[in-house]
Amino acid sequence: MAIVTGEQALASDVMSMLQADIAANIPAAATVPDGSIYYETDTYLLKQEQANAWVVVNKIIATGSYVGDATAGFQVSVGFKCSMVIISQLHTNYILIPNSGIQHVLAGGHTDRTANLYLHAADGFQTGTGVTAANLNGATHYYWAISE
Amino acid sequence: MQYWKKLNPDGTILRVESHSYPHVVPDATEITKEEFEKYIASLPVIEPEVRDLATEIDELKAIVDEIKNKKIG
Numbered sequence: 001m002a003i004v005t006g007e008q009a010l011a012s013d014v015m016s017m018l019q020a021d022i023a024a025n026i027p028a029a030a031t032v033p034d035g036s037i038y039y040e041t042d043t044y045l046l047k048q049e050q051a052n053a054w055v056v057v058n059k060i061i062a063t064g065s066y067v068g069d070a071t072a073g074f075q076v077s078v079g080f081k082c083s084m085v086i087i088s089q090l091h092t093n094y095i096l097i098p099n100s101g102i103q104h105v106l107a108g109g110h111t112d113r114t115a116n117l118y119l120h121a122a123d124g125f126q127t128g129t130g131v132t133a134a135n136l137n138g139a140t141h142y143y144w145a146i147s148e
Numbered sequence: 149m150q151y152w153k154k155l156n157p158d159g160t161i162l163r164v165e166s167h168s169y170p171h172v173v174p175d176a177t178e179i180t181k182e183e184f185e186k187y188i189a190s191l192p193v194i195e196p197e198v199r200d201l202a203t204e205i206d207e208l209k210a211i212v213d214e215i216k217n218k219k220i221g
Contacts, residue, residue, distance in 0.1 A: 042170065062169035064149075067191065069163045079171030090196045139194050145169075 029054045059083075060147040068127075068135040073116070076143065078124040083148045085125045087134045089141040094134045096125055151184035152176040161187055 026038060030052040037048045037057075046058035062078050068089070078085075087094040096119050116128035124145065127135040134141055152173045154162045164187050165173060 044169070060169060062167065064165060064167040064169075066165040067163050067188070071162075074163070075174075076165065077171070077173050078167060079169040090194065136194070138191050140188060140191075 062145045062147075063143065064145075065140055065142045068137050068139045068141060070137050071129070071135075073126060073128045073133065073135060075120055075126050076124045078143070078145045080124075080145075080147045081122055082119050082125060082145045084146045085119065086144045087125075087141050088143075089134070089136060089139045092131060092136075149181070151179045151181055153179050153183070153187070164188065 029036075029049045032049050035049060037046060038054075039046050044058075044060050045056050047054040048057045049055075060080055062080070064076075064078060066076055082096070083098065085094075085096040087096070094117060096117065098119055116133040118126055120126050125143075127133055129135055130137075131139075149166050149168055150170060152165045152167070154165075154176045156162045164179070164184050165176065166184060167173065
């Protein structure tokens with residue numbers, strides 16, 4: 001059981017207030033010089049003023065892992081929409097690229113893009129069932145994801 | 149790195165995940181690195197499939213020869 005002291009709780013409250021204060025004080029894009037930038041440390045996003053709007057200008061690379069299970073596929077949420085994902089488990093690798101065949105490198109791969117293993121429309125990617133679709137029951141799968 | 153688990157309806161762990169990008173994983177509960185590693189350590193070791201292709205080819209050749217011999221006979 002975690003014990004939170006009064007000092008820790010106070011520090012947490014102060015940090016939350018500071019973060020909220022900083023976010024609230026980011027000026028509207030229309031009020032800053034053209035091309036101004038700022039970096040969101042909590043989301044790793046670099047934003048630039050473009051045509052009076054804050055636009056994300058950097059890519060995010062995330063890593064992680066998941067354990068395959070016996071279900072008929074599931075979404076692996078990585079926190080953002082991906083442009084490419086590489087997955088590896090044991091000696092099998094997978095590459096997910098939009099508008100291209102989905103490749104299960106050692107077994108010929110799936111050519112469909114919606115039924116087995118594919119980039120999710122909004123966040124991360126979707127697995128299928130079994131080793132050909134990055135969901136081998138009980139195996140740890142490691143991923144490297146790049147944002148759009 | 150953040151660690152998450154998803155549960156079965158009976159409360160047992162369905163799956164664990166780790167993610168470097170900070171975000172809330174839908175329908176999952178955040179766990180400690182220790183709990184994550186304990187679950188991973190409890191999984192049975194999965195051995196990669198090892199195929200002896202030379203032997204498989206020899207077996208197929210034998211089957212083909214057998215079929216040929218039947219046709220000739």
